[in-house]
Amino acid sequence: MDPDEAVIYAEYVEAGLSGSEAVEIWRKLMSTMTIFFRSAAAQRVREEGREEGREEGREEERAHTVLMVLERRGLEVSDAVRERVLSCQGSEELGALLDRAWEVTRAQDLFGG
Structure with missing residues (x-):
């Protein structure tokens, strides 16, 4: 066609x-x-997909920032904690982790444990 x-x-x-x-x-x-x-609808779907990709990128960057703060503070970050932080989704959850990363005395305490 x-x-x-x-x-x-x-x-x-x-x-x-x-x-x-x-x-x-x-x-x-x-x-x-x-x-x-x-069509406008198809363009909107493409834009929504791009925005989702941008948001995922921002979340991934924020997760890496959480890990960087822990490491720069001299805290040992286990593979389990690293995986858990990297699997977090949502800016609110990651924001809370970032706040806690400045306060915890052990990396595993990020999650209340």
């Missing part, structure tokens, strides 16, 4: 799915396609 025609058909399908739960599945599917899909 001609890519220009495919775009038109894809936009018709999205318009037909509007207001249904299936539209989100369609948008995710279309965001992975290599055709140039121009």
